[in-house]
Amino acid sequence: ASRVMVASRNYGDFASEASFEIKKCDLHRLEEGPSTTAVMTREEGLHYYKTMQTIRRMELKSDQLYKQKIIRGFCHLYDGQEACCVGIEAAIKPTDHVITAYRAHGFTFTRGVPVREILAELTGRKGGCAKGKGGSMHMYTKNFYGGNGIVGAQVPLGAGIALACKYFGKNEVCLALYGDGAANQGQIFETYNMAALWKLPCIFICENNRYGMGTSVERAAASTDYYKRGYFIPGLRVDGMDILCVREAVKFAADYCRAGKGPLVMELQTYRYHGHSMSDPGISYRTREEIQEVRSKSDPITLLKDRMVNNNLASVEELKEIDVAVRKEIEEAAQFATTDPEPPLEELGNHIYFNEPPFEVRGPNQWIKYKSV
Amino acid sequence: AAAVSQVTVRDALNQALDEELERDERVFLLGEEVAQYDGAYKISRGLWKKYGDKRVIDTPISEMGFAGIAVGAAMVWLRPVCEFMTFNFSMQAIDQVINSAAKTCYMSAGSIAVPIVFRGPNGASAGVAAQHSQCFAAWYGHCPGLKVVSPWSSEDAKGLLKASIRDDNPVVMLENELLYGVPFEMSEQAQSKEFVIPIGKAKVERQGTHVTLVSHSRPVGHCLEAATVLAKEGVECEVINLRSIRPMDIETVEASVVKTNHLVTVEGGWPQFGVGAEICARIMEGPAFNYLDAPAVRVTGADVPMPYAKILEDNCIPQVKDIVFAVKKALNI
Numbered sequence: 001a002s003r004v005m006v007a008s009r010n011y012g013d014f015a016s017e018a019s020f021e022i023k024k025c026d027l028h029r030l031e032e033g034p035s036t037t038a039v040m041t042r043e044e045g046l047h048y049y050k051t052m053q054t055i056r057r058m059e060l061k062s063d064q065l066y067k068q069k070i071i072r073g074f075c076h077l078y079d080g081q082e083a084c085c086v087g088i089e090a091a092i093k094p095t096d097h098v099i100t101a102y103r104a105h106g107f108t109f110t111r112g113v114p115v116r117e118i119l120a121e122l123t124g125r126k127g128g129c130a131k132g133k134g135g136s137m138h139m140y141t142k143n144f145y146g147g148n149g150i151v152g153a154q155v156p157l158g159a160g161i162a163l164a165c166k167y168f169g170k171n172e173v174c175l176a177l178y179g180d181g182a183a184n185q186g187q188i189f190e191t192y193n194m195a196a197l198w199k200l201p202c203i204f205i206c207e208n209n210r211y212g213m214g215t216s217v218e219r220a221a222a223s224t225d226y227y228k229r230g231y232f233i234p235g236l237r238v239d240g241m242d243i244l245c246v247r248e249a250v251k252f253a254a255d256y257c258r259a260g261k262g263p264l265v266m267e268l269q270t271y272r273y274h275g276h277s278m279s280d281p282g283i284s285y286r287t288r289e290e291i292q293e294v295r296s297k298s299d300p301i302t303l304l305k306d307r308m309v310n311n312n313l314a315s316v317e318e319l320k321e322i323d324v325a326v327r328k329e330i331e332e333a334a335q336f337a338t339t340d341p342e343p344p345l346e347e348l349g350n351h352i353y354f355n356e357p358p359f360e361v362r363g364p365n366q367w368i369k370y371k372s373v
Numbered sequence: 374a375a376a377v378s379q380v381t382v383r384d385a386l387n388q389a390l391d392e393e394l395e396r397d398e399r400v401f402l403l404g405e406e407v408a409q410y411d412g413a414y415k416i417s418r419g420l421w422k423k424y425g426d427k428r429v430i431d432t433p434i435s436e437m438g439f440a441g442i443a444v445g446a447a448m449v450w451l452r453p454v455c456e457f458m459t460f461n462f463s464m465q466a467i468d469q470v471i472n473s474a475a476k477t478c479y480m481s482a483g484s485i486a487v488p489i490v491f492r493g494p495n496g497a498s499a500g501v502a503a504q505h506s507q508c509f510a511a512w513y514g515h516c517p518g519l520k521v522v523s524p525w526s527s528e529d530a531k532g533l534l535k536a537s538i539r540d541d542n543p544v545v546m547l548e549n550e551l552l553y554g555v556p557f558e559m560s561e562q563a564q565s566k567e568f569v570i571p572i573g574k575a576k577v578e579r580q581g582t583h584v585t586l587v588s589h590s591r592p593v594g595h596c597l598e599a600a601t602v603l604a605k606e607g608v609e610c611e612v613i614n615l616r617s618i619r620p621m622d623i624e625t626v627e628a629s630v631v632k633t634n635h636l637v638t639v640e641g642g643w644p645q646f647g648v649g650a651e652i653c654a655r656i657m658e659g660p661a662f663n664y665l666d667a668p669a670v671r672v673t674g675a676d677v678p679m680p681y682a683k684i685l686e687d688n689c690i691p692q693v694k695d696i697v698f699a700v701k702k703a704l705n706i
Contacts, residue, residue: 097449131482138480145448145485150472156438157473160445167401167427167451190438197433351479352517354486355541359620361517366658 017041018311022245028228028235028265034252038244042313045304048090048243049314050322052082052301055106057330058115059274062105062122066278070338071122074149075136078106080273083300084207085110087246088175092254097165099145099158100177102137103207103272107177111144115330119337127340131347152178152185155204159191162202162263173201173257175250181212183226192230192263199262203253204230206267207240213276214285227267240268241298271298346371378564379556385527386416386548389534390454392566394424397452400538403430403443404456404493413458414494414553440466440491444473444543447489452538457493460509460547467512474543475518488541492534495523495547496590496641497679497690506679508642510589513545514618514651520544520572521618525593527557529616532570540572547618549591575622577629581611584700585629587652588639589615592672592691596639599696608700618648623655630661635703636669639691644673670699 017039025033059079065071085106100107108118113129121128122136129139137149148154158176165172183206195202206226210217217224227235238249246268253264271294275282308314349361349370361370393400406413408421408431421429432439443455457463474487496508513521520542524530537544562568578593579600586596593614600610611629615621630636636656638649649671656662656669675689
C-alpha cells in the first residue's frame, strides 16, 4: 500500500485489521456456506476503497463524456455494482479467468486494464485497450475475455474456458458472469447441464440488479431465485452490495471448484444506479425513491467507508485524500481519452485473421482496398 | 503408406483427425455421438477408443451450448474440432460461430485468437427433406473473420481438415454426406502425415479450352461427368474445384475465363445470394470480364425448400444434364 499523508493521524494510530460479521448466504444444495466472519486488513480496505472509488468515478466520467457525445453507441454503466467486481477480484488469483457480458468496464479495470485505456476505448481512440476497434462491450486483457454483446453467449464461453483449465490440469477456475435478464437464456441451461456433467471448474455468477433493461425480475422470471436455477448445481445467494460478503462467497466457490467438485451458481444481489444504458433514464420502470433508498442505505463504497472508519482502519480525511487522488487520475485519463488520435484508417482492415500472411480486404467498393495484417 | 490407393472421403477425414489428435495434444473433438457411437456418420470411428474421454467428447443435444463451450476453449488455446451432426443444426449455434468465434480477433484488435474448426455434413443428402438439406456455403462465406472450406475429393477432405485444424482462425468445413462413402485415388504424398492443402487456393481438376466450370463439393464430380459427356461433342471444359469458399481463389477462375471466354458456375445451394452470384459479381469487377464472350451462367439448387419425393428431389439439385445444358447455353450451341 502506498504511504498516505494524513493530516492529523499517524500511520501507527490505526488498527492493522478488523473482523466483521457478515450476512449469511442463502444456500441451495449446500450443507455449509461461506464464513459469516470476514477479516479485513487496513491495507486490503484501502485497496478495495480506492478500486471501487476509481470505478465509480470512471463510470460517472463516462456518463459525462457520453452526454458530450464523445462516447458513442452503447454505454452500460456499472456504478452501484462496484462491490461485485472488486469483491470477486479480491477472492481469486490473477491466473483465474473471468468473462462477463456488456456491463464490463468495472471488470476490465479489476482485471488489469488502466483507466486511460478503458476511457480511450470508449472514445474510440488508438490508445484504447482494443485500439478503438471494440468499444464499450469488447474490452479484453489477460485472463479476461470481455466484454460480450450477445446476452447469455458468454456463459457457454466461460464453461469452455473452464474446460480448458480442467484439460490442462491447472488449478484455475473460470467465473462466468451474467445478469438477471440473461438468466432466462436457454444456452445457460445447456451450459449448466454440461458443466455439471463434466464437473467443469466454472463458477456461474448472476449479477441480479433487479432489472433486465426495463423489465423487473418479477415480470421476467417464473422463479427469481437465480441461485437455484442451476437446479442440480449447488448455489449461493449473496449480498452483492457488501464487498466482504462477495469476497468470502467467491473464495468459498473458488475453493469448491478447485477441489474438483464441479460448478457452482452464485447470485449477487446488487443494484445499478444508472439505467440499463446511457439511452435509458432508468426511471420509467423504477422510482427515484427506490434508487435514492439504495444509495443512502446500501451504497457499497459508503458501507466500506463506514466499516473502516468505525473500526479504526482509516480516517475520514485519509479516505477523502484517496477521493481527491482518484478524481485527479480520472481527469488525467479523460484528458488522454479525449486528445488521443483516432485509429489510423489502415487499422480498418487489420486483425481479421490471426497469424496470417498479409492480404487485402475490400472496402465499400472494388477499388478501395485495405491491407490486413 | 502404399503407393496410390483408393480411399473413401470418410477414411480420409478419419485419418486427418487421427493424425492431428496425435500430433497436437491441444486438439480435441466434441459433438453429438462422436465418441462412443464412432460418429453419426462414422467419421470419428475408433478415435474415442484410441484417445479416450478427454480428447473425444460426446455432448448432449445442445448445439448452442456446446458450440459456445468449444469457442471458449479455443480462446484459451485449445484447438477444438466441433462437429455439427449436420450444418442444419448449426443454425441453432450460429451466434457462437459468428459473434463469438469469427469476430473476436477483430474486436480484440488481435489479442484473442479462436483456433476452432466447425465441421459436419452440409447441403443435400438423399431423401432427408427440407429441414435437413440446406447448404450453408453462402451464409458462412458471407462473414469476415471466418474461413470456409468445402472439400470434394478424399485428398481435399484430408488436406483441408488438417489445414483447418492447424489454422489459428475459426474455420467452417462443409462436408457432404453423400461423398463420405465415395472412394477417390490418393497419392502416396496425400496419404502422408504432413499432407496439408492451403486454404484459399482452388484446384483445376481438368484442363479445358472452351468453357470454365467452377464448383465446390459434390457438384465438382457432376461437372467432371458433364465434361466427359461434352468432350464427346468436341467441347472441352476446364473444371475448377474451388476448395475454399472464403477466402475464395477468384484469380484461378479469372485466369481460366481469360483462356476459355465462357463461365458456368455450379453449386448445390439456392441461387439467390449464392456462391455463383458472388463469382459472377467478382468476375464482372475484374480483368476477366472483358474476355467473356457471353454472360456467365449459374447452375444451382432449385429455389424451393427441398421436397421429399425422389422425382421432386432429383429435380431440385443440379444434375449432369443441367450442367451440360448450361454449357451449351453459354456457348450458344
